[in-house]
Amino acid sequence: MVHLRRKILSFSGLLNQLQPNVRWSSFLKIRDKETVQPDRTFKYSDLSVRLAAPHQLQPKPNVSELGFGKYFTDHMLKVFYYEALGGWQIPEITPFENLVLHPAAKVLHYAVELFEGMKAYRGIDGKIRVFRPEMNMDRMNASALRSGLPTFNGMELIKCINRLISIDQEWVPHLEASSLYIRPTLIGIDPTLGVATSDSAMLYVILSPVGSYFKHHEMNQGVSLLADPRYTRAWPGGCGDRKMGSNYAPTIHVQKEATEKGLQQVLWLYGEDRQLTEAGTMNIFLFCINDQGDKELITPPLNGLILPGITRNSILTLAKEWNQFKVSERKITMAEVCQLLSENRLLELFGAGTACIVSPISFIEYMDQSFYLPTLDHTEPIFRTLLKHLKEIQYGYVDHPWAFPIE
């Protein structure tokens, strides 16, 4: 069990560069920031580790069979929160195991639950890197505030997660296009049926080796979307801008309708003017020639309807740095998409998120009409350039402060 005999990691220095809860307030657009109390937290220094016995270790699946979220590593992280015991308890790494919950646990009735999705990548130098984890921590705390669940110090969780990854490091795939998906989860576990703040909670983190989210042909042909204005994913004053489980269950039926029509994802519209908000669980980007005749990259603004994606933020930052075309956060309507298409000014439409990174869109079905998009018809589309740059950072081809080596 060579991979279990690991030296204790030293995170000093690198970790000090990251300051969750400070830097990204504009990214998250939360006003209740100050109610995250970084001192009321569990601590990495209290972490206890119980390793799996040799007979508990699972065989590692073949990289070609990975899919998304089907296999899990040998260990997990758990931290309980009990108001009556003073709040957060000590974090523990344990063998991967089932949870035991009271049947009245709030998570099971009122979906008091939130999650994060981030990835660790094995670089060309063999080092494992996590991409902008401090942003996931801030977003997780923002979701916790909206759910009445306890907040914590993001840096402490990053350190615990890094230790977990280090223990299960043999599970980080060696093939590019594959990675280790990290799923932090926070659930309310009070065994009482009142719709109220949960005085007890459980934070846990599981790891899953994943292949590429979309199949190869989807990357070369682009994904197809169903845009049905009868359905909406998020609304003003709601919590579509938080990664809460309750946002996703109602999308499954609509996704099924898309699948039955032979389409791959749902294009989520909002409002009388049918604004494009998201594609499946991805943020959406439009690249076009605008009314002034200039090239412009557009994504909807963080107005409460949009999940503040870390990929979205990274793409906006890179594109602004390149300074080769206009970059805007503004509303996009279906009318505008149709007009741009009819005037041959729509160049590319693509989704962005941790699971797929960047995903070209080549078709939309809207009001029983078919719209073919020329996203894949260009020799050097910007979605490919963006994807290449992000991968170079994630897989360590270039040194970049966004990629955070765990050893």
Ligand SMILES: *Cc1c(COP(=O)(O)O)cnc(C)c1O
């Ligand atoms: C997670 C998610 C995204 C993408 O966010 P990333 O931080 O880039 O992974 C976009 N939209 C929705 C609805 C999501 O759940």
